[in-house]
Amino acid sequence: MTKGKKTHLGRHRALFDAAAIGAHARFSAQGFRQKDLRFLIELFSNWLESAMEGPSLAVENTQIARYLAVLVSDGLAKQTGGPRQPRYRLTRFGLMESLARLVHRRHWWPIEEFFFVYHFLESYHARIEALIAKEGSMFPGTMKLEIARLLDLKSFVTRQEQLLDREIAKLDLRIGDCRKTSELARKLKERGTASDLILKEIQEKVPYQLNNLKPMAELFRETPDENWIWEMEVGSQQRAVRIFTPLKELLVHMRSQMGALKGKASL
Structure with missing residues (x-):
């Protein structure tokens, strides 16, 4: 990955991670495709367009593939299907790690990203809980507690208050x-x-x-x-x-x- 593309992903990492969680929640049974992930990234970026250059974040297929390859190599996602039509599912640890990256903000900025993550957690809270309930024993009790903590909007806002x-x-x-x-x-x-x-x-x-x-x-x-x-x-x-x-x-x-x-x- 070139330095420019690393910077591109790093600068918009919240959008990539939120899109991965969203795609996983939407296509939990069959797994999500690369184009499903790309659509959500561009949709989420469109919501922030007033704070970004252009109407939305232009994402290349190679960037999507590279991001997913890293998730798979790190044990955060699994690939199913053949190489021609791959599908992906976040692992249990991958779901928790992606949520943690969204929530554990090191800086107060960019503020529009905070409001986006707040809305995302609020909107996907029920879907994620339903997914965990469906898989039941696949999620250990300690992991369920950690994910519940990460989805706690009050704690998320408190963290932002502390940063500010x-x-x-x-x-x-x-x-x-x-x-x-x-x-x-x-x-x-x-x-x-x-x-x-x-x-x-x-x-x-x-x-x-x-x-x-x-x-x-x-x-x-x-x-x-x-x-x-x-x-x-x-x-x-x-x-x-x-x-x-x-x-x-x-x-x-x-x-x-x-x-x-x-x-x-x-x-």
Whole structure:
């Protein structure tokens, strides 16, 4: 698989995994075909088209075949039928693993993907439970409990709330640092402190985010013509107002939507 295609799959992995679960649930008796999986991927991507380039995700047959081949080699799916007309079924572990990949989000973004997964879990909850009930003893008790936990919408929303809370806290810190930097630069400048001493004190009291990559003192030496006092006093405050505060307000709004979803999930 080329690097580009790895990136393509990685970027839209939620759509592939959701489509595999959906196709498995829809065609549990006979198994699903590659074109069944492709249709669901493109259908799901169409629901997110406002956040994607073009009307839907263009998926090549080779990408579908490669994705399924990996599932089979990892023991997450089984292939039935001949090579000319193969069909696939997720294994019990494959169903659980695909659900886990959907639910265990490491980042808060992209937010449209969260809403899609929420809708998917809500819509397919009954189908998946019916499938498990039909196969009965094929699913050990511990696996049933784990799948039930993964399908728990309230827990899924709580996880998203935690991710958003973490990002909001980070932005609070950045806004605070910007304001501290601006205020410190203003006070020192009013006292007549020399520019190099102003920058030195700011570096010691409010270290900037990329200090481990390029220390602030080194940055100052490399760009001596830059108006660093303006950058510390005015530019820092402007970043807080123009970038970090609007971002925080956006995340706070998203966070409020999580509360509304959690209320619905509890019903």
